[in-house]
Structures are given as structure tokens and as C-alpha cells.
Amino acid sequence: MSLNIEPGEVVALALDPAAGAAIVRSDAETILLGADDAFATLARIEREAGPRWVWWSKSTAWQLVENDIHPTRCWDLAAVHRLLYGGWRTNPAMIWAACQGLDTSGIPETAPVDLFTVVDEFDRPDEAVRHDGYLRPDWVEGAWGTNLDRLSRWAGLASEVQSWQVGRLAELADHPRATATARSESAAELLGTELQHDGLPIDTAEAERIIGGFIGPRPLDAADESAKLDARDRAVLDHLPADADFDLRNPANVKSLLRRVGIEVPDTRAWRLEQLRTQHPVVDALLTWRKAERMATTFGYTWLDENVGPDQRLRGSWSASDGASGRMTATAGLHNMPADLRPSIVAEDGFLFVRSDLGQIEPRVLASVSGDGDLALATHDDDMYAPVAERLGVEREIAKVAVLGAMYGQTTGHGAEALRGLESAYPIAMGYLYNADTAAQGGHHLRTNGGRLIRMRAGDVTEMSDRDARSRAAARGRYGRNAMIQGAAAELFKMWAVLVRARSLNLGAQIVLCLHDELLVQAPTDQAERTAEIVDDCLQEAAYRWAPTTRGPKVRFVADTSIIARWSDAK
DNA sequence: GATTTCACGTA
DNA sequence: CGTACGTGAAATCC
Known part of the structure; x- marks a missing residue:
């Protein structure tokens, strides 16, 4: 035929x-x-x-x-x-x-x-x-x-x-890359389908060893499980008078518990308790308990049993473009697995991982989508915060916080003063964010660089105090400015990922995880070097396809790529 | 039983 | 009073 x-x-x-x-x-x-x-x-x-x-x-x-x-x-x-x-x-x-x-x-x-x-x-x-x-x-x-x-x-x-x-x-005249984005978003769906079908290689024995380090060995039966649970609770409650009976899983109860030892907190989040570790031994015990509880309930033996197949692959369902962010999302903990478990993600026999993550992707994307030539020049540095700090006459950390704060909509804290500096040094980039913020506050829909529509609901301010209405509007503004950057970064990432997929298929390589700005590719050992080259080349090609620079300085994108056997071997 | 709140993991 | 997401437990609402 x-x-x-x-x-x-x-x-x-x-x-x-x-x-x-x-x-x-x-x-x-x-x-x-x-x-x-x-x-x-x-x-x-x-x-x-x-x-x-x-x-x-x-x-x-x-x-x-x-x-x-x-x-x-x-x-x-x-x-x-x-x-x-x-x-x-x-x-x-x-x-x-x-x-x-x-x-x-x-x-x-x-x-x-x-x-x-x-x-x-x-x-x-x-x-x-x-x-x-x-x-x-x-x-x-x-x-x-x-x-x-x-x-x-x-x-x-x-x-x-x-x-x-x-x-x-x-x-979509203002979005000349929309058709290219349509192709890559389509391929990203296909990639998500493959990720869902084939999963992420995991060494369950190693995973069980790590989990065991937090919550002890796999329970023998329900009674054993409940005994272990009681023992973990006791390790915390033993720091209190014998009559104390608090449910550690209930935040309101935990608040009362802390009050009993003279600690008053608005909430019991870990970052807040972290500062109080020295106040009373129960705080340290509680934080340790939280870590173990997380392992036991979300990333424990049950999680392995339910999501890892007999072929030692961890599988979740994938969505190629979710919500406002346009990022890929995955279930089964694939996108929020604790870093402690990374040693269990191991390439299969005869294969290696090529791991690569994009460096400072969001500020570089900002330089690109806003067309700010001065910020584009800063991207020529491996660390773009260094030239920005120099231009602003502040420490690098301050510059970094200010740039990130501008993209996330932060208006308070250390970044606030440096933000004024940013506005005068990079007015085009800051204007882009400001416009997104204002449009979002006004309930106007936005489109990312690649043309993806971000729908805004006009705020219903009836029966709301001025204060609440302002706060809601500000939140919509933050949502809008962030969606334009995070969404655009997600598009560039996907274009990169699907190019890597297409170019490395014939080498027997396979993308096994996408993590917002990081790619994990499993390649046959003798093709790992070649795959790493492809990964780096594809980033440059993706950057060109997604946003060819028509005038002004080119925006430089960078990736940190390494060949490893175990996910934890990098970084 | 469905939805919301709190908490916490990743980026 | 910085964003996005998924998950689990308890509280809350119906």
C-alpha cells in the first residue's frame, strides 16, 4: 500500500x-x-x-x-x-x-x-x-x-x-509563537501519556529502607501498626504531664498543647515551630513526629504498595497543562516526593539518568517575554542576579529577593526598597508585570507569551469591606503577574521537554520525570553522553522556537546537566 | 457524603 | 499579605 x-x-x-x-x-x-x-x-x-x-x-x-x-x-x-x-x-x-x-x-x-x-x-x-x-x-x-x-x-x-x-x-497577532506552542503543548500531552504509562524507575528496597529510617520497619499487621503509631505519639506526649491527652493530628489540639507549656502561636506550621525548638523539648519532639507522620501517611509503605508496579516503576496520572500555571501536574506524589526519598530513584540496569534543570528560569523568562533589553543583557551572565545587583548597587541576595518578589507580587519586606531600584533600572520588565497585575485586578483575561489564555473572574466586591475588597484585588493582581511568568516558563519547559523526547527516542532514551524546571531522562549507558548533549542542544532550540529574538539582545537560557545513576547524586 | 481548613511536600 | 500544585486528616457543612 x-x-x-x-x-x-x-x-x-x-x-x-x-x-x-x-x-x-x-x-x-x-x-x-x-x-x-x-x-x-x-x-x-x-x-x-x-x-x-x-x-x-x-x-x-x-x-x-x-x-x-x-x-x-x-x-x-x-x-x-x-x-x-x-x-x-x-x-x-x-x-x-x-x-x-x-x-x-x-x-x-x-x-x-x-x-x-x-x-x-x-x-x-x-x-x-x-x-x-x-x-x-x-x-x-x-x-x-x-x-x-x-x-x-x-x-x-x-x-x-x-x-x-x-x-x-x-x-492571535500579539502571540506569534502560539502555533508553535500548540504543537508543543500537544506533544506534552503525549509525553504525559507516556510518563503515565511507563512510570519512574524506583528501587523499592531502598525506598523501604529510607521510610524505615523515619517510621521503623513495615508493620506486621493492623495491631502492630497501631502500636507503632501509639509509640510515636507517646514520644511527644511524654514531654507533658501524665494527664495530658492531645490529638497530635488536630491542629487546634496542638495549639492547646503548646499553650500548656507556655507557647502561644497563631498557627502550628513547621516554619513557625522551627524558631521555637529551644523553648521546650516538646517542640522538637513534635517536629520529629510531623516528619514521621508525613512519611507514614503520605509517603509510606501504603504509598509504595499502591503506586509502584511489579516492574519497579512508580506511576501516577499526568496532566500536561493544569490550572493557572499551565504547568504539568502529576498524582501519586511524583511532584512532591520528599527529597529524602531521592536515593531510591535509580536508573535500571544498563541505563543511566541524564538529569538537567533550568537555571533561574523565571527571571530569564521575564527578560524574554517583556522584551527588556537591559534585563536580557543580564541573562548573559551565568548568575543573572549578579549584574542586576551591581546595577542596583545592592547585595546579590537583595537583588534576587527583589526580582522574585516583583514576579510574585510581594510588596513588603526587604525586597520593597530594592523594588524601586528595579523599576528605574528595568522599566520594561517591571512595566510588563505591572500591566499583568492591573489587567488581572480589573478582571481582564491574560495571555501568556505562547498564547495560552489565563481566565480571570471579575471580582465580586458586593457585601465586602473595603479592606477585604482591596486584599482580594491585590491577590488577583499577584495571581495575574505570576501566571504570566510561571505559565510562560512552563511553555518553554514543555517545548524543551518534547524536543528532548523526539530527539532521543531513537537512542532508546526515555524521559521518566518532568519536574517544572527539571528533566530526568533514562538513557542506555552508552548513549548517556549523547543524550546529555541533546538535552543541552534542545534547550537552545526550544528557546529559539518559543521566543525568537527579533531585536535587542538575545536572552540566554542555561541548564545544569549531569549524568548520574541515582537521582540524589546530583545537586 | 461533600466541602473546607490546616498542614506540608515539591517547583 | 509571594505563586503554583497534590495529598491526607480533621472539622465543618449539608
Whole structure:
């Protein structure tokens, strides 16, 4: 079969393991694949041509990954929809409605069939689109996958939506990188699917050893577990009079406990208690207890049992662009695993990790998205806070706090005075943040450099004191200025990550963790050096693709890359 | 039973 | 009175 599909050619794909697959090219030519050889043919097309696969959602990506097909290029309609309309949940019904200019509040839902069900004379179960223009709910829920006719119709609609999305992205005149971002966000969904499918290598024996150091060996049974728990509680309560009975898991109770020994605190957070360690031995005992309790409840033996497979891989579900931040998020503790557990993250036999993290990513992103030439010059330094400090005539630490404070919306503390200096030294960068802040306070939506919409809700200030209203407005401002930086950084990171993924696939390397500004790639031992080079090269390429400098000094991005066997071996 | 608050881990 | 996120326990609300 000669398909003559060209590299990068846009082809829509709908597939169902039982029914087969349909591929629709932009000229509407349709290729149908039977269920028996669909995946083999798809693998061949990917290998020989490498088109840009268009699919409705990552469920199609999941099917491919499950069949060991790892496309390099894709276009995820749901991911691009989120880019265009903001970071909320979506489905084909909403994506289609947007494309047709239909009101999303009118999207039909499947109603249970009962006595009162009105038979629609226009009802055509074999048509995806209803006479009112909306998608049929049963198609949205999967009826598209029942036979090849329907698959081909579903892929055809995907093709139609994709063309429309390309047009919409091109209309974002102030965001020339939006189309490039749409591609990388799509690939990031695919990467998330692979991360979810394949997991992170973990040495459970080592993990159990570390956990044991905090809470003792694995409990033998429920009684043993409860005895160990009591023993941990007692270690704290023993510092108090014998009649004291406080529930250490209850913050209000802990507050009373501290009051009993003469310590008054507004809350019992660790950073606050940390300063009071010397006041009374119970504080130190309590902090130790907290650490153990965290290990026991969140990152203990149960956590290992529930999230690590027999293949020694830790798996969670991944979302490629979440909330306001647009960052990747993951469950199963993959993004908040205590650093103490890092020694248990070990490359498999015959492999090494290439670990790389972006240095000072947010201030560098600020220099880039704001177009501040002076701040761009500062990024030429490995440590950009040094030239900023020099320019401001302050200590490096002060400069750092001021820059971070400006991006996070901090207005008090040490950074406050240095902030004035920043405003006069880097007015363009500071103006960018100020504009984001003001727009957000006014309830105006924002778009990141890559064109991702950050939706703002107009603040409801009725029945609120002036003080509260001001405080809410300030919070919205902080949210806005931070979302523009954190969101843009997330886009650059993902562009980097998906380039690394695509370039290192043929080396047998695999990204096993994305951690906001850090990549962990597992590579065959003899390909580790090459993979590390690719990681560094891809950062420069990502920076160019995401924000090519058209005028003024180039913004420099830096990564710290190392080859290690164990995650804890770096930093 | 669902939602909110507090707490704490990561960036 | 610096941001984002996920998770768990207890309190709170219905």
C-alpha cells in the first residue's frame, strides 16, 4: 500500500482497537485500516513518514503508546482548545461547539430514555452532528468508535476542527509563537501519556529502607501498626504531664498543647515551630513526629504498595497543562516526593539518568517575554542576579529577593526598597508585570507569551469591606503577574521537554520525570553522553522556537546537566 | 457524603 | 499579605 504521506503532513486519526482506524488527510482522502492490522500499519506510517497526527484527545495517544507506537509529531485538539480558551476541563462537544461558534451552554447531554422521551424526527444515530449543529452526545461518549464508517467521520471532524484551530491561532497577532506552542503543548500531552504509562524507575528496597529510617520497619499487621503509631505519639506526649491527652493530628489540639507549656502561636506550621525548638523539648519532639507522620501517611509503605508496579516503576496520572500555571501536574506524589526519598530513584540496569534543570528560569523568562533589553543583557551572565545587583548597587541576595518578589507580587519586606531600584533600572520588565497585575485586578483575561489564555473572574466586591475588597484585588493582581511568568516558563519547559523526547527516542532514551524546571531522562549507558548533549542542544532550540529574538539582545537560557545513576547524586 | 481548613511536600 | 500544585486528616457543612 503506497500512502505517500509526507513527513509533517497533517493527518487526522480516529482509532478503536475493536473497529480499526481511520486516517483523513487534509484533502479529505480517507484511509481505512481494519482492526487486525491497524496498529502495524500505523507503526509503519509513523516510521516511514512521520506525519503530524491529529486526534481529539490523549485517549488516542494512550492507544498508540499501549501498542508501542511513539509518534514524534501530533496535534491534540483538546490541548489546543485549552490553550485558546483557558485551562479548564474540555471534551469534544465543547471543542466542536467552539469551532462552530455555538454557545457551550446549549451543549446537549444524554438524557435517560423514559416515558417522556420525545422522539426527534430528525434523529440520525449514524450522523455525528445533529441538525442544531451540536455533536450527538452518544458520539461524544464513544459511539464514534463502533465501526469504520463512524471512525472515518470522527477523524474527518477532527481534521475540520484542526484547520479551524490553526486559523484561530494565527489570529492571535500579539502571540506569534502560539502555533508553535500548540504543537508543543500537544506533544506534552503525549509525553504525559507516556510518563503515565511507563512510570519512574524506583528501587523499592531502598525506598523501604529510607521510610524505615523515619517510621521503623513495615508493620506486621493492623495491631502492630497501631502500636507503632501509639509509640510515636507517646514520644511527644511524654514531654507533658501524665494527664495530658492531645490529638497530635488536630491542629487546634496542638495549639492547646503548646499553650500548656507556655507557647502561644497563631498557627502550628513547621516554619513557625522551627524558631521555637529551644523553648521546650516538646517542640522538637513534635517536629520529629510531623516528619514521621508525613512519611507514614503520605509517603509510606501504603504509598509504595499502591503506586509502584511489579516492574519497579512508580506511576501516577499526568496532566500536561493544569490550572493557572499551565504547568504539568502529576498524582501519586511524583511532584512532591520528599527529597529524602531521592536515593531510591535509580536508573535500571544498563541505563543511566541524564538529569538537567533550568537555571533561574523565571527571571530569564521575564527578560524574554517583556522584551527588556537591559534585563536580557543580564541573562548573559551565568548568575543573572549578579549584574542586576551591581546595577542596583545592592547585595546579590537583595537583588534576587527583589526580582522574585516583583514576579510574585510581594510588596513588603526587604525586597520593597530594592523594588524601586528595579523599576528605574528595568522599566520594561517591571512595566510588563505591572500591566499583568492591573489587567488581572480589573478582571481582564491574560495571555501568556505562547498564547495560552489565563481566565480571570471579575471580582465580586458586593457585601465586602473595603479592606477585604482591596486584599482580594491585590491577590488577583499577584495571581495575574505570576501566571504570566510561571505559565510562560512552563511553555518553554514543555517545548524543551518534547524536543528532548523526539530527539532521543531513537537512542532508546526515555524521559521518566518532568519536574517544572527539571528533566530526568533514562538513557542506555552508552548513549548517556549523547543524550546529555541533546538535552543541552534542545534547550537552545526550544528557546529559539518559543521566543525568537527579533531585536535587542538575545536572552540566554542555561541548564545544569549531569549524568548520574541515582537521582540524589546530583545537586 | 461533600466541602473546607490546616498542614506540608515539591517547583 | 509571594505563586503554583497534590495529598491526607480533621472539622465543618449539608
